[in-house]
Amino acid sequence: MPASSADSAAATLEALLPEGRVLTSAASFAGFLHDEGEWAVYGDPLAVVRAESTEEVAAAVRWCAETGTPLVARGAGTGLSGAANAIEGCVVVSFERMNAILEVNHAERWARVQPGVVNDDLRAHVAQHGLWYPPDPASSPWSTIGGNVATNAGGMCCVKYGVTRDYVLELEVVTGTGEATRLGTRTAKGVAGYNLVGLIVGSEGTLAVVTEVVVRLRPLPPAPITVAGMFDSVVDAGRAVALVAESGISPSVLELVDRHCLKAVDDWKHMGLSTEANAVLIGRTDAPGEQGQFEAAELARCFEEAGASLAAISADEQESEALYAARRLAYPALERLGPVLTEDVCVPKARVPEVLARIEEIAAAHNVLIANIAHAGDGNLHPLIITTPGDDAARGRAHEAFSEIIDAALAAGGTVSGEHGVGTLKLAGLAKELSPVSLAMHHAVKNALDPHGILNPGRAIPPLG
Amino acid sequence: MPASSADSAAATLEALLPEGRVLTSAASFAGFLHDEGEWAVYGDPLAVVRAESTEEVAAAVRWCAETGTPLVARGAGTGLSGAANAIEGCVVVSFERMNAILEVNHAERWARVQPGVVNDDLRAHVAQHGLWYPPDPASSPWSTIGGNVATNAGGMCCVKYGVTRDYVLELEVVTGTGEATRLGTRTAKGVAGYNLVGLIVGSEGTLAVVTEVVVRLRPLPPAPITVAGMFDSVVDAGRAVALVAESGISPSVLELVDRHCLKAVDDWKHMGLSTEANAVLIGRTDAPGEQGQFEAAELARCFEEAGASLAAISADEQESEALYAARRLAYPALERLGPVLTEDVCVPKARVPEVLARIEEIAAAHNVLIANIAHAGDGNLHPLIITTPGDDAARGRAHEAFSEIIDAALAAGGTVSGEHGVGTLKLAGLAKELSPVSLAMHHAVKNALDPHGILNPGRAIPPLG
Structure with a gap:
């Protein structure tokens, strides 16, 4: 839309909300344009709403529904698939100001x-009470619930x-028509009504806008x-x-x-990490007492049987924490080297070695550097395709490698995304994974819950073929 | 529909399927009319299809979609809410012949x-391989996956x-328009597409007909x-x-x-159960080694602190198995005494004592016998309202008690069903639990996935207000 009519449209949104909530100048949009999904497309929003209440979110959704404006909900923008990227002419609803811990029930x-x-x-808050919220994406210092x-x-x-889905008991959401409701139950079990909570978790803001979350906690595990x-x-x-x-x-x-990751972390943080091995596995057990001892010994045995040059049960907690920290820092460390295209395939555990071998072949065939970190115990691999800044040819080769890794994972009975989601980067891959009937079911659900088609349109599910 | 046109309608269905699959005579319907949900309404089916393949199920669904005939999928009929009851003029699809274990991946x-x-x-099958399928409804000797x-x-x-939902990785389903597809992934993690598997689990045959299931297994736990x-x-x-x-x-x-249950089991099976206590708690821990010893001691401590007249860590496995078996037999034992109306509310664990006290008040107020079994650790209570066969006045009082227990659970922050589902018996209760906006979302999803309204209509979700 032309700038003047965009201005007047934004003004009608501004009029609905308290002062200071709505940003409308392009200069103020900088922190709200995209997530960490390298090369995912994004556009210029019409406005950014820094909501402070469910009612304000609902007002923004209703305005979007009335005007046919796309709405993108945004947390910290640490996503890796472009799902939180601004859509041209959209309203971004940012949750930076709705960051209260409202209640803890011990x-x-x-x-x-x-x-x-x-x-x-x-x-940190619930740990004070001996409680634990388990889901721990590597982005946990920055990413939002x-x-x-x-x-x-x-x-x-x-x-x-x-x-995360295993820990969400109840949601408050604003629907695609701008109405707020609670879904789910806080009881240990519940089968009353459809599992709308489990449906909305993982739907990347395309089925409803989440405005409050009740998460299940566990007792803190042993060291x-x-x-x-x-x-x-x-x-x-x-x-x-x-x-x-x-x-x-x-x-x-x-x-x-792998070695690329350890080297990148060590070059950055000077932690004195050994980079002699080509790959390091970090196993942990938090089973109590003798069971913990047994599991640690079993981990060491499995490592040795697979040909580890060294398998050590750590007596030194400091060394062990350093390795663990290195795993967390791998992604930001590699990003310092150049644009990183992050894969997130998940494959059957028994197929992990063969898929890792295939990834090495793909790297060689396309002449790209692929570093590997993986939630290996889940079969969830994160090959990181690293290119030199400004090298367009390398970028093209990286995209080819990205696509071939997806094909390799699907051929091994895997899935295109273990945890990062589809956003826009995995739409083509997901189109390969879903049957036409399943895709039609996805669209039927999307249309049912978002009848105006305004909730993060074009993300999470590929278009009908 | 008149008998003759029903016959000719059934004949067109019969013609689509191999010989012997379709039962059409009222005399053959006896085992397919209702589940164990006492007093839930049921009607006479048009036909019963004993399907032997996904293709046959799909053919039946397509025929129902074309003719606007309700379709009720049926396992063993051990449900307790009427969800598998025949609807007047419906097609019942029975899965008794689709009972193969197709594959186990160790x-x-x-x-x-x-x-x-x-x-x-x-x-039993997976135990041979040291594996375990945990969900264990009391109906496990009879009920189907x-x-x-x-x-x-x-x-x-x-x-x-x-x-169960925590263990379902993948489904093959037939949609409301009669198309077969697979949904979900067998990998340890996966976020590709919406969680349609988790949506369909627990939807009581109202969103799709399940024709194959891939369930997650665990290693067998310690004794x-x-x-x-x-x-x-x-x-x-x-x-x-x-x-x-x-x-x-x-x-x-x-x-x-409680004592009513123990007495009913003992009268039936002569297991020599003590009926001196008014309530027995059976706790178990399967934590390994010293952690198991610690948890057993903690259970005994909690029992004693709450005023147990006896709290015993069992050295005698036989005695312990007898108590456990008594728990499993409680429901069929009570059914021998007369019609049982089974409640299934789930409440916050800290509210269990107050809700149990309220149930005693309700029993006294309505002059009905209420026996209690409970998955107490989940806050999932099963007050069993028992009436004398043929006593219509008692039946009316039982229904009033049933409804008041639901109100008590909701007032305590609970839910109308922890695990038995809604069927028809809990429709009124669920209408109290869901907000109007949530109910509208339920109907939108139902209409999206079952556009002809043929999949177990009228069950699982209450009508729009």
Whole structure:
């Protein structure tokens, strides 16, 4: 729309909300344009609403429904698939100001929070009461619970403790027609009505706008024992993962980091990390007492059987924390080297070694650098395709590699996204994964809950073929 | 419809399917008319299809869509809310012949089964491989995985291990327009597309017909330690439950059985159960080694603090199994005494004692016998309202008590159904629990996935107000 009519449209939105809520100047949009999904498209919003209440969110949604304006809900913008990117002419609803922890119930073990609460802030708060919110995406120091809900975020602890959806009991949402309602129940069990909570978690803001979340908590687990394994190749490390899966134990963490990642972290943070191994597995067990000892020994045995050059049960908590921190820092460290295209395929655990080998072939064939971090115990691989800034040819090759990794994962019985979501970057991949009948069901649900087609349109589900 | 046109309609359905699949005579309908939901309404079907393949199910659904005929999918008919009851003039699709265990993958820990597999048959089969399918409704010797999926069945182990939905990775379904598709992924994690699997689980056959299920398995847990507590009142037992919830331990079972139940079981099976206590709590821990010892001691401590007359950590596995078996037999034992109206409310754990006290008041006020069994550790209460056969006045009073228990649960922040589902018996209760906006969302989803309105219409969600 021309600038003047955009201005007058934005003015009618501004008039509905208290002063200071609505940003309308292009200069003020800088922090609200895109997430961390490298190369995902984004446009210029019409306005940014920094909402402070459910009522304000509902007013924005109703305005969008009346005017046919796309609405993009936004947490901290740490997503990796472009799902929170501004759409040309959209309203961005930012939850930065709705960041209160409203209530913690110790006996029933839940917390009621606003969507803008940062994941680590919630974790720190409930830890004071001996409680734990498990989902721990690597972005936890920055990402918000609302964003975690929108993407069904995973993390390191998922291998034992599950993903965000497993911890969401109740939601308050604003529907696609601008009405607020609560969904779900805080009780331990409940089958009253359809599982709309589980449907909305992971729907990337395309079915409703989440304005409050009740999350289930657990007691804090015992201090973990860490087992590190050094491997000559990522494929050997993958074999160790398959052996752990066969062993029947339940590690609380099983992460893979390759040499590229360790080097990038060490170059940045000077942590004195060894970069002699080509791949490191970081296993942890938080099982209590003798069971913990047993599981740690089993992890070491699996690492050795797969050919680890070193498998050590850590006596040194400092060293173990350094390795764990290195895993968390891998992504920002690699981003310093140039644009990173992040893969997120998830494959059956027994197929991890073969898919890692295939990724090496793909890197060689397309002459791109692919670093690997992985929630290996889940089969959730994050090949990171790194290119030189400004090298358009490399960028084209990276996209080809990205697409071939998806094909390799699907061929191995995997899925295009384990935890980062579809956004726009995985739309083409998802179109390969879903049957035409399933895709039609997705669109039927989308149209049912968002009849005006305004909630983050074009994201999360590919267009009908 | 008149008998002759019903006959000719049934004949067109018969013509679509192989010989022997379609029953059309009223005399053959006896085993397919209703489930165990006492007093839930049912009608006479037009036909019963004993399907042997997904294609046959799809053909039946398409015929129903073309003719506007309601379709009721049926497992073993052990449901307790009337969801599998025949609708007047409907087609019942029975899964009794689709009962194969198709595949077990040990390394990835899943099993692929047809919906007609009996829960205990699956459990016995995978136990041979050291694997475990946790959801264990009391009906597990008879109920089918398809029925468990339709109702999102719970059971004894849910308090630690979750419900059916937590174990369903992938579904094959036939849609409301008669098309077959797979949904979900077998990988440990996946966020590709909407969570249609989680939406369909628990939807009581109203959104799709499930024709194949891939369930997640776990390693078999260690042998449990059992702790029994005898209480002078169910309210004291409820206080013990609240104390366990506060303690931070994770019992693998925490069941309540009252004297009425123990007596009914003992009168029937002559197991020599003590009926001196007014309520018994059966706690179990399957934590390994010293953690198990600790949790057993904690259970005993909580029981004693709440005023148990006896709290014993069982050294005698036989005695412990007898108590556990008594819990499983409570429902059929009580059914022998007369029609049983089964409640299934779920309340916050800390509110268990107050709601149990309220149930006693309701029983007294309406002069009805209410026996109590409960998945107490989940706050999932099963007050069983027992009446004398043929006593219409008692039946009316039972319905009033049923409705007041629902009100008491909702007032305590609970839900109308923890695990039995809504069917027809809980429609009025659910209408009280859902907001008008939430109910409208339910209908939008129902209409989207069942555009002809043929899939178990009138069940699971109340009509729009």
